[in-house]
């Protein structure tokens with residue numbers, strides 16, 4: 001694999017950065033056509049890159065870099081179902097989950113579209129039965145509450161999509177997402193619910209994740225204690241989305257309530273699989289299919305548009321420019337909609353678990369900085385928390401502003417105020433303001449941002465938006481030479497937690513550094529005291 005820093009365009013970009021004064025105000029003053037030149041419009045959305053520190057020359061060099069890095073071949077391998085996830089010897093073909101039924105999607109020489117469609121049909125059947133009220137709990141009552149028990153990709157994606165599309169929710173149903181192993185997460189949800197009207201969906205690719213299995217067992221006990229331990233109740237109140245059918249059956253979930261998917265779907269890319277069942281239940285199968293088709297439209301764009309007009313490619317290249325040539329460590333995602341509240345958290349996993357790597361696909365240390373820190377909160381809330389730092393702090397952090405022209409809840413006055421705030425922030429970050437007399441009122445400006453405006457918040461547009469980020473992250477992984485589809489970095493902590501759990505349980509600290517040992521003794525001591533006082 002070629003080291004990206006040895007490519008001719010890398011050197012040219014380095015030199016270009018050193019000799020160019022990137023003043024955004026100046027670039028706009030010299031080129032009245034800048035907005036048109038640096039924005040991309042697709043059916044349903046507009047992305048404006050013009051407030052980024054980019055010129056036509058640097059764009060051309062970045063496009064050459066993508067070509068020299070073999071992006072075209074990598075994209076073909078990705079869509080062709082090649083085993084690009086080398087460390088797990090798997091394909092990464094989540095695009096197959098949202099392809100039209102007739103499209104052939106090949107993994108290991110076999111067309112997987114039949115299996116995908118079969119699960120979708122079963123999900124639709126199940127969702128329609130629950131939504132219509134035909135599906136009853138064990139005591140004969142209709143379901144009113146869905147509890148999705150899952151963590152990481154088995155929670156963040158469905159939760160984001162469900163909240164984003166809350167305008168389409170079934171009026172009788174509410175959905176709750178439980179991820180944390182902290183008893184408070186499940187406890188605060190269960191205390192509001194009735195076992196007779198609750199449906200649990202255990203969402204776990206592996207069906208072994210400690211937090212999820214612990215919560216699933218507690219939920220099952222809660223249900224069974226209501227039904228005098230009659231195990232038949234589980235079939236009416238539990239369903240699962242998983243690749244591990246055997247473990248799901250062992251847990252006691254009825255085979256007809258298991259919605260499978262395959263190991264070529266990565267956890268953080270699994271929202272489009274049966275992991276999206278809670279979303280489908282809430283918004284209905286038809287809307288869920290529109291959501292899939294929005295993502296598919298982005299797949300087709302990414303697959304076919306020339307790199308220059310290719311939204312994921314251009315977003316990725318801007319990110320590489322900032323990370324590797326401008327040395328910016330982070331980017332912020334600010335959705336100007338409360339319903340997109342979970343977008344930053346979702347993107348944190350998507351981006352940081354995919355590209356937070358220090359070893360290349362060949363297993364040697366990377367020679368460049370890889371995935372940035374991602375953070376964010378909805379605007380306008382964020383304007384009253386960390387925007388001070390974005391405007392006047394000593395680091396420069398590019399921002400992705402995301403908005404929609406039409407949503408479910410707002411009035412024209414609210415919408416106008418919201419969008420005005422977004423524009424004000426991106427303009428202020430870029431133009432700044434000089435105030436020599438009062439330096440504390442001085443805004444340096446020249447702080448970059450990208451603005452994405454969706455025509456509306458709809459299943460299709462949200463599907464497009466999420467697939468856009470997925471492909472952006474893929475492109476960056478290719479350029480940095482890393483495997484964006486494994487996540488070995490979460491393993492060590494998991495292993496240590498098991499051993500430490502036993503040590504706490506048995507009040508028998510093992511061999512540790514003095515900090516861990518001190519904390520362990522403190523926890524064990526506190527547990528003993530609380531036990532003596534009858535509090536645990």
Ligand code: F6P
Nearest residue numbers: 152153154204205206209267268
């Ligand atoms: O954080 C590690 C991880 O494997 C994620 O990639 C995944 O989304 C999450 O744990 C949950 O895994 P599972 O769906 O197997 O329970």
